[in-house]
Amino acid sequence: MTDALLPNGINDGGGDKSYFKKGCNPFAQTGRSKLQNTRASLNQQIIKQMRMRAGAENLLKATSNSKVKEMVLLELSYVNSNLQLLMSELEGLNSSVEVYQNNQDSANIPLIALGLKETKEVDFSTPFKDFILEHYSEDGKTFEDEIADFMDLRQACRTPSRSEAGVELLAKYYSHLPLIESRFFSPTRQTGIFFTWYDSFTGVPLCQQNLSLEKASILFNMAALYSQIGTRANRQTLTGLEEAVSSFQKAAGVLNNLKETFTHTPSYDMSPAMLSMLIRLMLAQAQECLFEKIALPGIRNQFYSLMKVAQEAAKVSEIYDQVHQCMIQTPVKDNVPFFWSTMSQIKTNHYRSMAHYFVASALLDHQLGPGDDEDKQEKTLSQVYDSLPEGCTALDILKNKVERQRIGKAHIRRAILGHEEALRIYGLCKNTNNLEVLQEILKASHQRSLNKYSENENEEEFTDYMEAPDIISKTEHKAEMEFPAAAKVKVIDFFQRLGPLSVFSAKQRWTAPRTIRVRSDDRDLGFTLKGDSPVQVVSLDPLCAAAADGLKEGDYIVAVGDTECKWMSVSDVMRLLKDVDEEGIDIQVVSMMDNSTAMPTKSATFCGNLPKTYSMICLAYNEDDKNSKSRKVAKKSSFLSWGLKNKMKSASTLSLPTADKAGTLPWNKPCPTFPSSSSYNNDSGLY
Numbered sequence: 001m002t003d004a005l006l007p008n009g010i011n012d013g014g015g016d017k018s019y020f021k022k023g024c025n026p027f028a029q030t031g032r033s034k035l036q037n038t039r040a041s042l043n044q045q046i047i048k049q050m051r052m053r054a055g056a057e058n059l060l061k062a063t064s065n066s067k068v069k070e071m072v073l074l075e076l077s078y079v080n081s082n083l084q085l086l087m088s089e090l091e092g093l094n095s096s097v098e099v100y101q102n103n104q105d106s107a108n109i110p111l112i113a114l115g116l117k118e119t120k121e122v123d124f125s126t127p128f129k130d131f132i133l134e135h136y137s138e139d140g141k142t143f144e145d146e147i148a149d150f151m152d153l154r155q156a157c158r159t160p161s162r163s164e165a166g167v168e169l170l171a172k173y174y175s176h177l178p179l180i181e182s183r184f185f186s187p188t189r190q191t192g193i194f195f196t197w198y199d200s201f202t203g204v205p206l207c208q209q210n211l212s213l214e215k216a217s218i219l220f221n222m223a224a225l226y227s228q229i230g231t232r233a234n235r236q237t238l239t240g241l242e243e244a245v246s247s248f249q250k251a252a253g254v255l256n257n258l259k260e261t262f263t264h265t266p267s268y269d270m271s272p273a274m275l276s277m278l279i280r281l282m283l284a285q286a287q288e289c290l291f292e293k294i295a296l297p298g299i300r301n302q303f304y305s306l307m308k309v310a311q312e313a314a315k316v317s318e319i320y321d322q323v324h325q326c327m328i329q330t331p332v333k334d335n336v337p338f339f340w341s342t343m344s345q346i347k348t349n350h351y352r353s354m355a356h357y358f359v360a361s362a363l364l365d366h367q368l369g370p371g372d373d374e375d376k377q378e379k380t381l382s383q384v385y386d387s388l389p390e391g392c393t394a395l396d397i398l399k400n401k402v403e404r405q406r407i408g409k410a411h412i413r414r415a416i417l418g419h420e421e422a423l424r425i426y427g428l429c430k431n432t433n434n435l436e437v438l439q440e441i442l443k444a445s446h447q448r449s450l451n452k453y454s455e456n457e458n459e460e461e462f463t464d465y466m467e468a469p470d471i472i473s474k475t476e477h478k479a480e481m482e483f484p485a486a487a488k489v490k491v492i493d494f495f496q497r498l499g500p501l502s503v504f505s506a507k508q509r510w511t512a513p514r515t516i517r518v519r520s521d522d523r524d525l526g527f528t529l530k531g532d533s534p535v536q537v538v539s540l541d542p543l544c545a546a547a548a549d550g551l552k553e554g555d556y557i558v559a560v561g562d563t564e565c566k567w568m569s570v571s572d573v574m575r576l577l578k579d580v581d582e583e584g585i586d587i588q589v590v591s592m593m594d595n596s597t598a599m600p601t602k603s604a605t606f607c608g609n610l611p612k613t614y615s616m617i618c619l620a621y622n623e624d625d626k627n628s629k630s631r632k633v634a635k636k637s638s639f640l641s642w643g644l645k646n647k648m649k650s651a652s653t654l655s656l657p658t659a660d661k662a663g664t665l666p667w668n669k670p671c672p673t674f675p676s677s678s679s680y681n682n683d684s685g686l687y
Helices: 031-062 066-094 125-136 140-157 164-184 212-232 238-261 272-295 303-327 338-365 374-384 394-399 401-426 436-455 570-577
Strands: 004-007 019-022 195-198 205-208 514-518 528-530 536-538 556-560 585-590 602-607 610-615
Touching: 031 066, 031 205, 125 140, 125 164, 140 164, 164 212, 195 212, 205 212, 212 238, 212 272, 238 272, 272 303, 272 338, 303 338, 303 374, 338 401, 338 436, 374 394, 394 401, 401 436, 528 570, 536 556, 556 570
Parallel strands: none
Antiparallel strands: 004 019, 195 205, 205 602, 514 585, 528 536, 556 585, 602 610
């Protein structure tokens, strides 16, 4: 899928002055486009089933006929079963990581990419033209090209290319949104424009009339695009690994910006808990790529190199374990794909086992020789362990060959057990069974540890069940969040012909343009001008001809004769007025009006096309108690539990789906607990 260029006729900032990037061809039959088309289809089916369920529940409450109730209950069970099946299919899409991986044959453990949020098309044409006519007193038809360009830009953002150009496209649209909001979204009136976005994990639609949801969703897709760029990078090359690390760090940075900027977005996939987990996941994958970067040229079979790599592997395992702990916490655990949790658990065990394998190799394959730096090796070994085995010191282990062999074999046993656990977890998830590369890596790592144990096994020795101590994680290259520079794009307002935004915005109110006849009396117009564009009338002589014709002090001049001057400076306007004679010239002015109407404190959010009112802090209030002095705050429910609506709520309000804690509903399934994750190591330089 490649980028195309679409003319828009204005300078949109950067690149070609008369073109901006268009998204991918939505009909291109690539794996990624097919996946997104399937996601869009599932979203439509989910909303259809939710409407049917809402109608059936309302009918169940309204009827007293036992036969009707029986039929409705049967229909409800059928609808809930369909919802469960659709949810499983959506989870399968989020688990389809092989689509996003590099096309070249590689021996790397697959990484997880976020899917793009889907949205509906929005027609801005009629609302914008009506608003321009009513609010700006201009003919909206003259702005049809600008409106079409903005709609084309939004449409292109639905299918961005998986490259920096795609990120730039999303960033450009995101930068336009504040300008559009200032131009057309008044705090005192609704535009009638609805923005609908589907939750990427649940498929539940969310609809709002303000631009907060639109901005947050674009940021989410920007992070998702970076995660897809990272997974596609060729991790068999140094350049590819650097690209992957940078992409995942940028994805984490965008998600963190989303979390801090839009703190109360009523969408499950953008809730603070879910965003925190996704940030950790992106950083964990960046750390995994940093480890692969260290191992790419080969790991030197030396004591210090092996110990260093062991601690690096332990760091990756530790971070994936933290990711897994986030995944099993409420409310994240209810909707995280089982495959994600399984992968995090596999990688935790895999990398921990690799750490033990490298320490075992350092102890079993290397002995303290006369020419070795005894103090340096002692310091290195003591920094690897949090606590040494009882009765042992680091120097004793290094000098005593028997003790060194004993602890080394204990490490290799832990490595074998960890690899076996990773293979066991691999077999529990049907989605991982499709990843043959993952299975091959796990089996190869397990066999390598078995071979190491066989090389050092002595049948005459008694079996020693000593447990190897834990390895302290340490890294010299920690993955950090990075906010991408590409997300900060300077753009030129599509609707700049309406005038400077500081004056001509949706929050300002002014009179319709008035025509004033200005005449010169001994080269004196009877007023002076000040300010930048647009210029303002000051020091008006109440006896001058312009004042008699209706000019007021504080008026803004928008036109002189046939010349628009909204963007002109004082000197430019004076140049147009300097040759005014006794016959005079017509100017057009507007007067600022008082904005006394208070901004509404609530915004309507629609879930499943049924209205639910959220306050500005997105807390749900009990509408039955709205007349009481103290309102009780209702507990915010999980977005993806497919439970029946609370029967105590009003039938006219759609509640967010609640979790069935008893586990009795047919569409509920047990939420597995997944340990953590671990990843693949390139050991070509070791053996």
